[in-house]
Amino acid sequence: MPKYVGVDFGTTNSAVAVSQKDAPVVTAHFRLNDVETENFRSVLYFEQIRESNRRNISALAGPKAIMQYLEAEQKGRLIQSLKSYLGSRLLTSTNVFGRPYLLEELLSFLARSLRQESETCLGRLGKSAVVGRPVRFAGTESEKDNEFAITRLRTALHNAGFEEVFFEYEPVGAAYFYETRLDHDELILVADFGGGTSDFSLLQVGPSFRRRREREILGTDGVALAGDAFDAKIVRHLVSPLLGQGSSYQSLDKTLVVPAWIYMKLERWHHLSLLKSKDTMDVLQSLVIQASEPDKIRSLINLVQEDLGFYLHAAVQRAKLELSSGQTTIFSFQVPGISISHLVTRKYFEEWIAEELSAIATCVDGLMKRVGVAPREVNKVFLTGGSSFVPAVRAIFDQRFGADRLVVGDEFTSVAKGLALRALDLGSA
Secondary structure, eight states: OEEEEEEOSSSSSSEEEEEESSOOEEEOOEEEEHHHESSEEEEEEEEEEETTTTEEEEEEEHHHHHHHHHHOOSOEEEOOOGGGGGTSSSSSEEEEEEEEEEEHHHHHHHHHHHHHHHHHHOOOOEEEEEEOSSSSSSSSSHHHHHHHHHHHHHHHHHHHHHHEEEEEEHHHHHHHHEEEEETOOOOEEEEEOSSOOOOOOOEEHHHHHHHHOEEEEEEEEEEEEHHHHHHHHHHHIIIIGGGTTOOOEEETTEEEEHHHHHHHHHTOOHHHHOOSSHHHHHHHHHHHBBBHHHHHHHHHHHHTTTTTTHHHHHHHHHHHHHHHHHHHHEEEETTEEEEEEEEEEEEHHHHHTTHHHHHHHHHHHHHHHHHHHOOOOOOOEEESSGGGHHHHHHHHHHHOOOGGGEEETTTTHHHHHHHHHHHHHHHHH
């Protein structure tokens, strides 16, 4: 029986699912230490291995990359959020231990690893797949930029063995999954919150549409911000000041502020490793001598030199999750050389992300207005993706559609499962 493959190639997490006729959708499972997960972290880890008198570069992806990174005493190079670079024409390559790698090479290795790990439990996946894409890729300003991102992603997937790729909007994929629970037709709004983008689709789904293998998509829109942007605000307002942001240093007879660009890079996981350049480290070392608060700059140097971005990311994620269920939490980041413990409230967090919340709300309102559908006409709103847990995000939809119409579930696999069902539709047509 043929397999139909759906791939959710995400900024933070990826997932793979397979559908077959008259059978339930099955997702790939991966092991992270002793825990089994359906999420393949979209990370790469490089380290230098000494063999005889030579130094070779070893590369791992996903859970294996994380385990190796956590176990290594001498940290290598951890690369995260590669998908966020897809739409950028400025980034063509990066150097890892002195060797240049094209972005397409890195993406191909990540996609190939995702495929290989998925095949250990799903069996051979074949050459075809339906792959999710955001409405607007991060960093894009035009449809030409989006097409540029699609071309790069298609190349990576082709190199990973997926020779026939059909791209589908991620919220449409999630709608296919949501539809499986219906015994009647509905007009639904799907809101999919990833690491780099928030995407929305308004469409008609249900048994009658499923029988015809047609779904009526009334409109789709999105903004290039989501979970990573929320994390960045925690770093900006809570972490960076404790690492020297806004502090001063002495240059000859002038008192100057520590350069802000350093901390802007700190806010983005995929930019953090870029700070580990000789030029930047020279700047930081000189600042220690001149800074009014040198210990904070030393902590920043330690963060960059030891490549501790993953640990910082985990601490930020933990605080964000705890603020989704409580009004306060203690942000704790404890690593050798850095000790940060600070109270943070949901109220402050929501103030920090007010601009992002406004952009999401404006996008949803614009979509509804453009398609000419009033909120009262929408039967259900399906929220999926990690940031759908954030109360302030849910409140946007609660205020417009009512809490009784909000539906959640399978937040991290709904897109992959739906894409696999979309593949089944296309293959059975």
